Amino acid sequence: MARLDTKLDSQLDSLLDSLVKRKVTQWIRSDIRALSAYTVPDPGKLIKLDAMENPYTWPDELVTEWLEILKHIPVNRYPDPNANDLKAALRSNMNVPSNMDLMLGNGSDEIIQIILMAVSGTDRVVLSPQPSFVMYNLIATYAGLKYVGVPITNNFELDMDAMKQAVKQHRPAVIFFAYPNNPTGNFFKRQDILEILEISDGLVVIDEAYHAFANCSFLEDLNEYDNLLVMRTLSKMGLAGLRLGLLAGHKKWLSEFNKIRLPYNINALTQKSTEFALNHGAIFSEQTRNICNDRDQMFDKLNKIEGITAYPSSANFILFRTPKGQSNIVFETLKSKGILIKNLGSADKLLSDCLRVTIGTPEENKRFLGVLSGIIWTHTL
Ligand SMILES: *Cc1c(COP(=O)(O)O)cnc(C)c1O
Numbered sequence: 001m002a003r004l005d006t007k008l009d010s011q012l013d014s015l016l017d018s019l020v021k022r023k024v025t026q027w028i029r030s031d032i033r034a035l036s037a038y039t040v041p042d043p044g045k046l047i048k049l050d051a052m053e054n055p056y057t058w059p060d061e062l063v064t065e066w067l068e069i070l071k072h073i074p075v076n077r078y079p080d081p082n083a084n085d086l087k088a089a090l091r092s093n094m095n096v097p098s099n100m101d102l103m104l105g106n107g108s109d110e111i112i113q114i115i116l117m118a119v120s121g122t123d124r125v126v127l128s129p130q131p132s133f134v135m136y137n138l139i140a141t142y143a144g145l146k147y148v149g150v151p152i153t154n155n156f157e158l159d160m161d162a163m164k165q166a167v168k169q170h171r172p173a174v175i176f177f178a179y180p181n182n183p184t185g186n187f188f189k190r191q192d193i194l195e196i197l198e199i200s201d202g203l204v205v206i207d208e209a210y211h212a213f214a215n216c217s218f219l220e221d222l223n224e225y226d227n228l229l230v231m232r233t234l235s236k237m238g239l240a241g242l243r244l245g246l247l248a249g250h251k252k253w254l255s256e257f258n259k260i261r262l263p264y265n266i267n268a269l270t271q272k273s274t275e276f277a278l279n280h281g282a283i284f285s286e287q288t289r290n291i292c293n294d295r296d297q298m299f300d301k302l303n304k305i306e307g308i309t310a311y312p313s314s315a316n317f318i319l320f321r322t323p324k325g326q327s328n329i330v331f332e333t334l335k336s337k338g339i340l341i342k343n344l345g346s347a348d349k350l351l352s353d354c355l356r357v358t359i360g361t362p363e364e365n366k367r368f369l370g371v372l373s374g375i376i377w378t379h380t381l
Contacts, residue, residue: 031141038138046340047364052182052210052317054238055360056287066276070269079268086271089278090246094232100222101254106265108209108233108245109135112176114260115205115229115247116143119173127172129158131183131348133207136176148172151350156184156311158192164199173202179218180210183344183356185313187216197225203253205229210315212237212288213295219248229253236316238284239277242270291316295359301369307376317358319344319351322376327353330375337371339364 025033041050058066087102096102105111116126116139126140130149140147150166153159167175175196180187197204204227206218211232219230229249234242244266247254277284295313302310302320310320322330327345334341342356357368 029144031144035141038134041340043340046335046338047360047367048340049358049360049364049368050340050342050356051240052236052315052358053240054236054287054291054316055364056238058283062280062283066273069272069276073268073272075268077268078264079266079271081263083266083271086266086275089275093278093281094219094246096219096248097222100248101251103247103249103254103257103261104266105245105247105261107235107243108207108231108247109139110243110265111231111245111247112136112139112205113143114257115174115203116140116145117260118257119203120144121173125170125172126174126176127166127170128176128178129163129181129188131344131351132176133178133182133209134347145173146170152181152184152188154350156181156186156350158188158196160192160195163192163196167196167200171201175200175202175204176207177204178207178209179216180214180314182209182315183317183319183342183347183351183354185311185315185317185319187214187314190216193218194221197228200227203227203229205231208232209236212284213292213316214314216314222249226250234274234277237288239274242273244270244274291359294362294365298357298359298365298369302372305369305373305376308372317356319354319356322353322355324353326376327355330372331355333375334368334371339368339371341368 043050083104087104090096090102103111105114112135120143123146125146125148126136127148127150128136129152131152132149137147137149148166148170150162151159177188177193179193193206204225206228208214208217208230209232211217213236217230218228222228222230229247231245231247233245235245247257295316295318299310299312299318302308302318307323308320310318313319327343331341331343331345341358344351344354344356359365360368
């Protein structure tokens with residue numbers, strides 16, 4: 001009897017599978033069905049130099065103080081829907097112009113989603129230079145918008161003729177500039193961005209995800225342009241696990257976006273923990289300074305490895321090129337030796353043979369450089 005049961009169970013399973021499959025085809029948008037999910041590799045025990053995280057945790061006494069605060073958070077209650085205390089702390093910490101509004105997101109990814117949901121419509125276009133942060137393209141697609149990527153030049157600058165032509169042709173509802181750009185690490189010329197701001201009818205979002213390492217900003221320009229928004233995140237500076245992004249801009253824009261934002265998108269633990277972290281900002285500034293110094297050393301050392309070209313970076317990662325056709329073997333060998341970085345070799349024509357490494361602790365960087373020099377030696381010389 002048991003065997004018959006098993007057989008029946010498996011027939012029922014496959015019947016359910018085919019029924020569900022039919023419904024999925026009927027109801028899920030065809031453009032969504034055609035996508036593959038954005039996957040993040042499981043790092044296991046690998047040294048994680050793939051996602052621009054800050055490698056440092058907090059000193060023990062700070063952790064103790066933090067836990068004391070967490071202890072008193074009433075998790076049975078909804079969080080403050082407007083996160084007012086946290087916003088005040090962010091405003092003063094980041095020098096947001098006092099006449100501008102702030103909106104918070106569950107990471108800046110959620111802010112991109114909110115902006116794009118608000119402008120979504122037939123024939124609406126989202127534009128960004130390419131290669132750049134992949135979420136602009138992905139979220140545009142999820143929100144039912146058309147995405148246009150304008151290739152940057154060989155030296156990673158904006159191709160201004162192509163940009164101006166694309167802006168004229170597509171009249172994008174939103175243009176995203178990652179500043180500095182991910183994955184290339186450089187700033188586009190400020191003057192070029194201002195020129196695009198001038199000729200654009202739609203919104204221009206400056207994504208300052210790497211501001212902690214870069215110190216150049218468009219925040220002060222918010223008062224000069226009616227179509228400018230500035231976005232930041234706390235992820236790269238050391239709070240990736242808490243998920244907090246922010247958008248600064250004119251209240252007439254932000255009050256519209258705020259209607260789409262789900263009421264309790266920033267949870268109570270994130271609100272209190274981020275506020276606590278901002279009150280101990282000196283630790284983060286010190287970590288950030290160390291990461292910048294280590295980045296500059298890593299840049300010099302990478303360029304000393306025969307066959308490797310590293311590109312200057314104003315962020316906490318470095319893009320580098322291997323000898324022709326070697327990026328996959330470099331990536332896989334590093335992985336087999338316990339180090340995970342990002343393989344961009346097939347991401348974009350401009351990035352052939354390119355990999356991106358996040359700056360880790362000095363020990364992690366040393367390990368990475370050691371393994372890398374060994375591989376290059378074995379495979380190309
Ligand atoms: C990492 C990154 C983000 C996403 O940040 P979250 O706040 O963690 O969602 C946004 N923009 C750029 C350019 C990034 O590199």
